[in-house]
Amino acid sequence: MRISAVRVRQVSGTMATDGPFWEERLMRPIDIYPDYRKQPPIGWGGQQVDDRRFALTQWFVQIETDEDVVGIAGPLWQDAARLVLTQLAPIVIGRDPLATELLWDQMHRLQVHGRQGDAMIALSAVDCALWDLKGRALGQPVWRLLGGPTREAVPAYASMLGYAVEDLGLVRERAQAAKADGYTAQKWFFRHGPMSGHEGLRKNVALVRTLRESLGDDYDIMLDCWQSLNFDYAVSLCARIEEFRPRWLEEPFMPDRIDSHVKLKAKTRIPLSGAEHEYTRWGFKRFVEKVQTLFNRKPRLRKEPKRLTAAEHGINPQLVPRNAQRVCETLQKAGHQAFIVGGAVRDLLLGVAPKDFDVATDATPEQVKSHFRRAIIIGRRFRLVHVIFGNETIEVSTFRALDDPQRVTDEHGRVLADNVFGTQAEDAARRDFTVNALYYDPVTETVLDYHDGVRDIRRKxxxxxxxxxxxxREDPVRMLRAVRFAAKLGFEIDPATREPIRRLAHLIENVPAARLFDEMLKLLVSGHAVACITRLRAEGLHHGLLPLLDVILEQPAGERFVMLALSRTDERVRAGKSVAPGFLFATLxxxxxLKRWNERLAAGEHRIPALDAAIDDVLEAQTEKLAIQRRYTADMREIWMLQPRFERRHGRAPFKLLEHLRLRAG
Known part of the structure; x- marks a missing residue:
């Protein structure tokens, strides 16, 4: 099969409009020149005929073969179409149309004087037409030839390109209409750039404020600048709209100005989107490599901590158990540094008796083990030492290095293995939150604070x-920990800490199921489960953690039942009573x-077998994501199988049920 002809087909027609198709022009890079700011909206191949019709003309590439297989691609505008005929058609005519990579490379290598813009648009149109032809020749859709399906659905947003943005009442009406149509995100385009001065800036901010007020806090809003800002204006704009939490700010600068993108990202928490008008993979590579430096920043290393005396920090030494003190004293007498660290110090500063005490030291795990009669080294990802005193265990970790060339991560940046030891300053920088990066020496009663954690505790x-x-990205579980700590401590999450959570929530999918279960269990038995679930939902983290719970929480009756169960669990935890995880998950x-049981009953299945099968369905769906341990699923099954007995209310059946072990909470 050979290519016999390359044609460009002009297609014209009209489309019905409700008023002008282009109500207002968006800002453009050339608007820095006053004469151009006066121009009407660009039609992009179209023209308004009257208030109800918009005439449109576009061009399509058509590649024909000697076997009557045809490939089509487009649309593209006339200048690019002309390049297809004059420069690219002679290269491909007479060639094998299935040799797409070879033809692309040859077309690209001949574009000595035009390697972006219209030349690349023309080349891309021919390339797409060749792929369309290949799909038709092989009887397969192009997406299958390119690797096949990777997902079942792709989220879509409503593009509000061309809509008026000066009339905020109309903006509000249209934004709400798009939301009512089912769109979960919208992208709007700014009308004003740097040359519109302060008044234009004010109008841009008013647009974003109106959108946020109209669409609510949990709705994604994207904003397109169409490459038209300068750096100072972009900084001012971002500072004013940051509080409205845009999903992203698109193309603030022309793609060649990569340094401006990098500098702006260092000054704003708003995610930036760019390089739409970059045309080659090499251009994208330059852009990505430059911007990637932003994500390689390491925590700031403070070599000297603030040292707070007993009078300054106010920790009650009576709250520190003797065994934790013994571990620190023993290691210090052996010539090592040793401190109580992390959440225990945080709780001590809050005047709360910690449940667990961890110690950090410069001694290696082997050295720690040698100083205690009952000590074992555990862990593979992080090697720790458990020092055992009867029923009490003190966990001892060695200071870890900040820079670790041997650190193993997955493709998402999650740390898989890390056992390189370092200094206390590095160890502090490696910890997750400032309130957990505190070191307390029970011998001298001194607190070492590298990252202003004490100040953050006092400010909640x-x-x-x-x-x-x-x-x-290093550890997605930190997002869950942020929610748990904030709920447990009654703290507010710092805006910069909170901002990425919703858009990175999908990274939770990369966490091993067993670890995810452990974290969820900590959350649910924290004594603040209601607050935790509420915050998880507010941050968009609840989806997928308890997949079936997502559905339940969206039903009023289900939500009331779950929240009541969690509230009772919180009361038991705060009263110092035990909580059975199996009962908790069974309740959730x-x-x-019940829903699946009723479905099976409606289908004619027998009562008890139907319940047993419904339980299997639920456990199978749940444990794919959350590795609930078998001992808990056995408890859950037993509790669920008891439920039909509550309907037997005559004779001795109710009294016998009350004697059941599962109904005797302590």
């Missing part, structure tokens, strides 16, 4: 150490079991 603020996005998922 939860702040991550280092670049939030990088730290969440009961409504889904």
């Amino acid at each position: 603020r939860l702040r991550i150490i280092g670049d939030p996005e990088t730290r969440y 998922l009961w409504h889904e079991v």
Whole structure:
């Protein structure tokens, strides 16, 4: 099969419009020149005929073969179409149309004087037509030839290109209409750039404020600048709209100005989107490599901590158990540094008796083990020592290095293995939140604070150490920990710490199921489960953690039942009573079991076998994501199988049920 002809087909027609198709022009890079700011909207191949019709003309590439197989691609505008005929058609005519990579490379190598812009648009149109032809020749859709399906659905947003943005009442009406149509995100385009001065800046900010007020806090809003800002204006704009939490700010600068993108990102928490008008993979590579430096930033290393005396920090030494003191004293007498560290210090500063005490030291695990009669080294990802005193265990870790060339990560940035030891300053920089990066010496009663954690505790603020996005990618569980700590402590999450959580929530999918279960269990038995679930939902983290719970929480009756169960659990935890995880998970998922049970009963299945099968369905769906341990699923099954007995209310059946072990909470 050979290419016999390359044609460009002009297609014209009209489309119905409700008023002008282009109500207002968007800002453009050339608007720095006053004469151009006066121009009407660009039609991009179209023209308004009257208030109800918009005439449109576009060009399509058509590649024909001697076997009557045809490939089509487009649309493209006339200048690019002309290049297809004059420069590219002679290269491909007579060639094998299935040799797409070879033809692309030859077309590209001949574009000595035009390697971007219209030349690349023309080349891309021919390339797409060749792929369309290949799909038709092989009887397969192009997406399958390119690797096949990777997802079942792709999120779509409503593009509000061409809509008027000066009339804020109309903006509000249209934004709400798009939301009502089912769109979960919208992209709007700014009308004003740097040359519109302060008044234009004010109008841009008013647009964003109106959108946020109209669409609510949990709705994604994207904003397109169409490459038209300068650096100073972009900084001012971002500072004013940051509070409205845009999903991203698109193309603030022309793609060649990569340094401006990097500098702006260092000054704003708003995610930036760029390089739409970059045309080659080499251009994208330059852009990505430059911007990537932002995500390689390491936490700031403070070599000298603030030292707070007993009078300054106010920790009650009576709250520190003797065994934790013994571990520190023993290691210090052996010539090592040793401190109580992390959450225990945080709780001591809050005047709360910690449940667990961890110690950090410069001694290696082997050295720690040698100083205690009962000590074992555990862990593979992080090697720790458990020092055992009867029923009490003190966990001892060695200071870890900040820069570790041997650190193993996955493709998402999650740390898989890390056992290189370092200094205390490096160890502090490696910890997750400032309030957990505190070291207490029970011998001298001194607190060492590298990252202003004491100040954050006093301000009731939860702040991550280092670049939030990088730290969440290293360990996505930190997002869950942020929610748990904030709910447990009654702290507010620092805005910079909070901002990436919603857009990085999908990284939770990369966490091993067993570890995810451990973290969820900590959250649910923290004594603040209601607050934790509420915050998880607010941050968009609840989806997928308890997949069936997502559905239940969206049903009023189910939500009331779950929140009541969590509230009672919180009361038991705060009263110092035990909590059975199996009972807790059974309660959370009961409504889904009940739903599936009723479906099977409606299908004519027998009562008890139907319940047993419904339980299997729910456990199978849940444990794919959350590795609930078998001992808990056995408890859950037993509790669920008891439920039909509650309907037997005559004779001795109710009294016998009350004697059941599962109904005797302590």
